[in-house]
Amino acid sequence: MIEIKNIFASRFRLQVSGFVFKRAACSAQLAAVCIILFALFPLQGCYSQNQTKTSGQAETEVIDPYSWDFGQIKEGEVLKHIFVLKNESEKTLTIRDANTSCGCTASKVEKKILLPGESTEIEVQFNTKGYSGLTQQHVYVHTDSLDKSIIRFIIKAEVIKSKEEGK
Numbered sequence: 001m002i003e004i005k006n007i008f009a010s011r012f013r014l015q016v017s018g019f020v021f022k023r024a025a026c027s028a029q030l031a032a033v034c035i036i037l038f039a040l041f042p043l044q045g046c047y048s049q050n051q052t053k054t055s056g057q058a059e060t061e062v063i064d065p066y067s068w069d070f071g072q073i074k075e076g077e078v079l080k081h082i083f084v085l086k087n088e089s090e091k092t093l094t095i096r097d098a099n100t101s102c103g104c105t106a107s108k109v110e111k112k113i114l115l116p117g118e119s120t121e122i123e124v125q126f127n128t129k130g131y132s133g134l135t136q137q138h139v140y141v142h143t144d145s146l147d148k149s150i151i152r153f154i155i156k157a158e159v160i161k162s163k164e165e166g167k
Contacts, residue, residue, distance in 0.1 A: 068124075070157040076129050083122045083153050085141065087114035094144040098122065101138040104131070105155070109141070124155055131159040 068081045087093040093114040098107045104127045111120035124139050139153040 066152065067154040067156070070126075070155065072158045072160055073128060075132060075159050075161050079126045079128065079155070079157060081124050081155060083124065083139075084119050085114075085122055085151065086119040087116055089145065089147070090116050091145075092116070095120070095141055096144060097142040099140050099142075100124075101140075104129075105137040105139065107139045107141075122153065124153065126155055126157070128157065128159045131157075132161045134158050 065084070068083070070079050070081070073079060085095075095109050095112045095114070098109050100107055106125045108123045109120060110122070111118075114120055122139065122141065126137055128135075134156070135158075136154060136156045139155070141151040141153065143149060143151065
């Protein structure tokens, strides 16, 4: 507990967790600054950036299990990524269907019925032929869950046109 009494008087009393400090009034500003610094000091370690780099994945600040960034790739490559979908509910989860945002992307679900705690793999392929620049495609997994009837997975890439085509 921090308690400051008579801060504007010629003397004041500062009590911090049972310890009592007596200072002259001119030190009141210094004491206030110290109190603020000590109060904010524990917050210094609360902020952290999760920066990890996996081969083939662009560096990201936060790892999102529903998104994958292939980074820079050459136009014409067929990219693959496997998402893992886990049934975190206490009921059986049935995957009814999976579809994609365009014909350049395909998805395949390994297992359609998941008991509580079970997981399945969702393989996504993206054909980059005809694309250039930043691109983003979606995979929509339709389930029988009332909470998450549609789960959206996102794949991203920066497609670089090959120099031969520009000639």
